[in-house]
Amino acid sequence: MSQALFKDETPALDDDTRSTLITRFLSFMDDESVLRDDEDLYPYESDGLAVYRQKPPLVVLPETVDQVQRILKICNELNVPVVARGAGTGLSGGALPLKNGILLGMAKFNKIVSIDENARTAVVQPGVRNLAISEAASDYNLYYAPDPSSQIVCTIGGNVAENSGGVHCLKYGMTVHNVLQVTAVTIEGELITVGSMACDTQGFDLLGLLHGSEGMLAVTVEIVVKLLPKPDTTKLLMAAFDSVDTAGDTVAEIIADGIIPAGLEMMDKPAIVAAEAFAQCGYPTDAEALFLCELDGTEEEVQHQLQQVEALVRKNNATVVHIARDEQERMQLWKGRKSAFPAVGRLSPDYYCIDGTIPRRHLSRVLQQMNTWSDEYKLRIANVFHAGDGNLHPLILFDANVEGELERTEELGGKILELCVEVGGTITGEHGVGMEKINQMCVQFSSDEITQFHAIKNAFDPGALLNPGKAIPTLNRCAEYGALHVHHGELPHPDIERF
Amino acid sequence: MTDKDISAELQTQVEQAAATQTPLTIQGGGSKSFLGVRNNAIALDVKQHSGVISYEPTELVITARAGTTLEEINSTLLSQGQTLAFEPPGFGAEATIGGTIACALAGPAKPYLGGTRDYILGCRILNGRAQNLKFGGEVMKNVAGYDASRLMTGAMGTLGVLLDVSIKVLPRAERDITLAASMDVESAIDKMQALAGLGQPVTAAAFIDGTLFTRLSGTETTTNAAAHNLKSMVGEKTDNSTLWQQLREHSLPFFQPQNSQPLWRVSVPALTRPLDIEGEWVYDWAGMQRWLISDAPAALIRSTCEAVGGHATLYRGTEEMQRQAGVFHPLPAPLLSLHKKLKDEFDPKGIFNQQRLFPEF
Ligand SMILES: Cc1cc2nc3c(=O)[nH]c(=O)nc-3n(C[C@H](O)[C@H](O)[C@H](O)COP(=O)(O)OP(=O)(O)OC[C@H]3O[C@@H](n4cnc5c(N)ncnc54)[C@H](O)[C@@H]3O)c2cc1C
Numbered sequence: 001m002s003q004a005l006f007k008d009e010t011p012a013l014d015d016d017t018r019s020t021l022i023t024r025f026l027s028f029m030d031d032e033s034v035l036r037d038d039e040d041l042y043p044y045e046s047d048g049l050a051v052y053r054q055k056p057p058l059v060v061l062p063e064t065v066d067q068v069q070r071i072l073k074i075c076n077e078l079n080v081p082v083v084a085r086g087a088g089t090g091l092s093g094g095a096l097p098l099k100n101g102i103l104l105g106m107a108k109f110n111k112i113v114s115i116d117e118n119a120r121t122a123v124v125q126p127g128v129r130n131l132a133i134s135e136a137a138s139d140y141n142l143y144y145a146p147d148p149s150s151q152i153v154c155t156i157g158g159n160v161a162e163n164s165g166g167v168h169c170l171k172y173g174m175t176v177h178n179v180l181q182v183t184a185v186t187i188e189g190e191l192i193t194v195g196s197m198a199c200d201t202q203g204f205d206l207l208g209l210l211h212g213s214e215g216m217l218a219v220t221v222e223i224v225v226k227l228l229p230k231p232d233t234t235k236l237l238m239a240a241f242d243s244v245d246t247a248g249d250t251v252a253e254i255i256a257d258g259i260i261p262a263g264l265e266m267m268d269k270p271a272i273v274a275a276e277a278f279a280q281c282g283y284p285t286d287a288e289a290l291f292l293c294e295l296d297g298t299e300e301e302v303q304h305q306l307q308q309v310e311a312l313v314r315k316n317n318a319t320v321v322h323i324a325r326d327e328q329e330r331m332q333l334w335k336g337r338k339s340a341f342p343a344v345g346r347l348s349p350d351y352y353c354i355d356g357t358i359p360r361r362h363l364s365r366v367l368q369q370m371n372t373w374s375d376e377y378k379l380r381i382a383n384v385f386h387a388g389d390g391n392l393h394p395l396i397l398f399d400a401n402v403e404g405e406l407e408r409t410e411e412l413g414g415k416i417l418e419l420c421v422e423v424g425g426t427i428t429g430e431h432g433v434g435m436e437k438i439n440q441m442c443v444q445f446s447s448d449e450i451t452q453f454h455a456i457k458n459a460f461d462p463g464a465l466l467n468p469g470k471a472i473p474t475l476n477r478c479a480e481y482g483a484l485h486v487h488h489g490e491l492p493h494p495d496i497e498r499f
Numbered sequence: 500m501t502d503k504d505i506s507a508e509l510q511t512q513v514e515q516a517a518a519t520q521t522p523l524t525i526q527g528g529g530s531k532s533f534l535g536v537r538n539n540a541i542a543l544d545v546k547q548h549s550g551v552i553s554y555e556p557t558e559l560v561i562t563a564r565a566g567t568t569l570e571e572i573n574s575t576l577l578s579q580g581q582t583l584a585f586e587p588p589g590f591g592a593e594a595t596i597g598g599t600i601a602c603a604l605a606g607p608a609k610p611y612l613g614g615t616r617d618y619i620l621g622c623r624i625l626n627g628r629a630q631n632l633k634f635g636g637e638v639m640k641n642v643a644g645y646d647a648s649r650l651m652t653g654a655m656g657t658l659g660v661l662l663d664v665s666i667k668v669l670p671r672a673e674r675d676i677t678l679a680a681s682m683d684v685e686s687a688i689d690k691m692q693a694l695a696g697l698g699q700p701v702t703a704a705a706f707i708d709g710t711l712f713t714r715l716s717g718t719e720t721t722t723n724a725a726a727h728n729l730k731s732m733v734g735e736k737t738d739n740s741t742l743w744q745q746l747r748e749h750s751l752p753f754f755q756p757q758n759s760q761p762l763w764r765v766s767v768p769a770l771t772r773p774l775d776i777e778g779e780w781v782y783d784w785a786g787m788q789r790w791l792i793s794d795a796p797a798a799l800i801r802s803t804c805e806a807v808g809g810h811a812t813l814y815r816g817t818e819e820m821q822r823q824a825g826v827f828h829p830l831p832a833p834l835l836s837l838h839k840k841l842k843d844e845f846d847p848k849g850i851f852n853q854q855r856l857f858p859e860f
Contacts, residue, residue: 142696163642163646174640176649191833192837198810199614200609203653205652206837213645229695229697229698255558258580260670298721300718357638358638359560359637359638389639391638424637444643445643449644456645457645
């Protein structure tokens with residue numbers, strides 16, 4: 001997973017093809033939209049996973065669907081890979097450029113085409129920022145529910161490609177639950193529309209398939225999202241505990257009690273301390289764990305559930321129980337959680353964010369194992385946790401300038417992900433596989449399953465030109481990684497020679 | 500309640516069928532065999548492959564073998580105060596959970612709480628190469644690999660045999676109440692759409708025979724408060740507590756036409772005005788799913804729906820009609836081509852449920 005491990009082995013784009021591409025692109029795009037000088041290209045060399053870098057040979061910035069179609073047709077004809085890029089906040093290297101391909105920046109697709117107040121939908125271009133949708137819908141007392149912590153910058157096109165979540169997805173779902181229709185361009189330059197403005201679509205759920213496909217099946221050019229009415233009432237309860245176990249058990253009891261909170265976010269002590277130091281939001285820094293439980297709905301519903309939750313946390317001996325007094329304090333309490341990444345970032349020169357999901361009942365086992373490894377690897381770990389849905393974000397603190405520390409960090413990260421699979425979870429809940437977790441895919445899936453994934457890609461992109469090498473490993477790579485994933489009692493990848 | 504794993508037998512049968520290119524009809528309880536074009540291929544009986552494999556109420560997930568009956572799933576969930584929020588219709592006690600996912604039908608709650616595809620978390624399948632494959636998982640958030648579980652949902656068994664499925668479940672509301680008001684269809688359409696924008700606990704809205712019915716779900720306090728708030732808009736409480744179940748299961752008199760006329764399911768965008776097609780109409784899903792009993796020509800029904808961005812399914816009709824008109828709305832050419840390619844990638848010999856979904860594969 002490391003920079004040392006990340007080597008793009010493919011030969012670079014040859015000069016002839018590169019100049020052919022430039023000439024052909026310039027025939028329908030202006031000079032500023034075809035970036036080719038080093039100083040213009042370097043800013044694109046990495047996405048949110050900054051430890052992986054690759055300067056793209058060429059960046060194109062189309063602004064019309066027709067231009068996207070022509071670009072893809074040309075690349076298809078010349079057999080040149082294409083990596084789509086939104087805001088580049090992805091945390092798994094999904095938008096990492098390739099040495100032999102172009103980077104297709106979607107930043108100019110930044111218009112909200114229309115908002116239908118009565119149908120409660122918005123038609124948006126893929127480069128629109130996530131938060132901009134809710135801001136525009138706010139005039140109608142509506143909002144777009146999925147709210148990744150990166151929502152100020154990340155784009156809705158990137159959200160679809162990663163099937164991003166947010167702190168409110170326990171109740172309101174991930175991106176896939178909040179998108180009605182996607183218009184996309186295939187590598188052949190053909191425009192397709194999947195999903196529909198109706199409540200369902202006939203045929204296969206291609207809309208579902210495009211979500212989380214990491215730019216490997218088609219390039220999204222327009223999205224219709226659902227908008228929700230802003231809830232009447234929203235209340236936030238913070239509860240602190242003297243053990244992570246009790247906090248975890250309390251989360252389970254809330255759900256068993258029939259409550260689906262709008263958000264249910266947990267943090268462990270290192271994360272609490274970091275967030276408090278960063279945001280001064282009023283977290284009790286002596287607590288071993290705390291969670292924020294947000295309830296929304298009608299006044300009656302929220303009052304009723306708030307009483308239930310309060311009774312539960314008190315019964316479980318919460319050391320602090322606090323209900324945000326007003327909107328300002330509610331936002332303040334959220335600020336700590338939402339800035340947990342940068343907050344942890346201040347404690348250490350670098351940090352590495354992991355994104356596994358586990359069945360929540362295994363939380364304490366997983367946390368204990370992480371503590372053991374943390375000592376072993378001499379690397380600190382802070383945990384933020386979408387507790388309602390079991391999505392864990394351990395943040396490993398390290399210093400890339402210390403020889404070997406990045407490599408150790410990545411090894412530890414890989415181990416944590418494999419532990420998530422072992423307890424019945426997954427290597428990624430919302431950040432995607434990208435380039436980063438490609439080896440761990442070999443642990444989670446058998447060779448037949450990986451082959452079926454390649455087959456799905458083949459149906460859309462037979463030349464494997466859209467973001468190749470990401471998300472789905474080759475079987476050879478898995479054999480090399482040597483992950484002994486035993487499936488149905490068979491040795492994995494029996495069809496591949498072992499050295 | 501049976502608890503039996505026959506995946507190995509099923510795998511052998513699929514292997515043989517693939518080797519001899521013998522078409523198979525995947526069969527659960529047979530409760531939805533009316534939907535989609537029938538064929539006479541050899542049945543692959545999945546019903547025996549049954550039993551709840553795991554159920555974790557606090558994690559909101561149930562995993563069961565495909566042949567488990569929907570009734571068993573529902574009663575298992577009920578015992579813990581939970582439910583399948585998308586309210587899948589059974590259309591008979593034999594309905595299995597495998598068929599439920601494969602057909603992806605959803606009840607009145609769909610526009611408010613989502614459909615089958617919104618609750619599928621993972622599945623194990625046999626593809627056309629008889630490979631046993633697991634996609635997704637038992638956790639709520641999972642983006643590793645393409646979302647093949649959603650692809651299987653609603654594919655009507657054309658891509659593979661579902662062996663077991665993991666589904667997200669939700670707490671069941673403490674109670675439901677129904678409000679009723681008579682009005683004309685135009686204002687019903689507007690009101691149904693507006694209702695969902697008010698932040699009230701509305702979980703169904705249907706317009707039947709001149710009456711708008713609205714369902715509210717929650718606790719006693721919340722539903723009473725909502726009923727009070729919405730009274731002037733959509734009327735008083737009624738006693739009609741079985742209405743929603745009857746609507747879902749097609750046991751309302753509307754669904755038993757006298758002279759076996761065809762039943763169409765029309766799916767249209769929010770706020771679509773009444774369509775100009777002769778026939779009897781019932782409006783569910785806040786007006787977005789419409790049931791139509793009509794002798795109008797299939798081509799007219801389809802073009803009228805298409806013109807407003809919708810589609811029409813020949814839900815119940817004679818075999819002859821089904822073959823002539825096709826059951827599901829024809830796909831635009833680029834999507835059909837992608838469907839065929841995906842079919843090829845999952846079932847290269849084309850053995851599963853030939854032409855059940857579309858005549859082209
Ligand atoms: C501080 C921080 C906090 C974060 N918090 C969260 C969080 O809470 N929840 C969460 O889910 N994620 C989170 N993320 C991750 C990231 O923001 C999301 O994955 C986001 O959706 C990426 O959007 P982007 O526009 O930056 O996409 P990029 O990083 O540019 O691209 C991501 C992927 O999408 C593809 N892509 C982009 N645009 C298109 C298109 N038009 N068509 C086809 N493919 C396309 C790319 O090829 C790439 O594979 C966080 C990241 C940061 C840095």
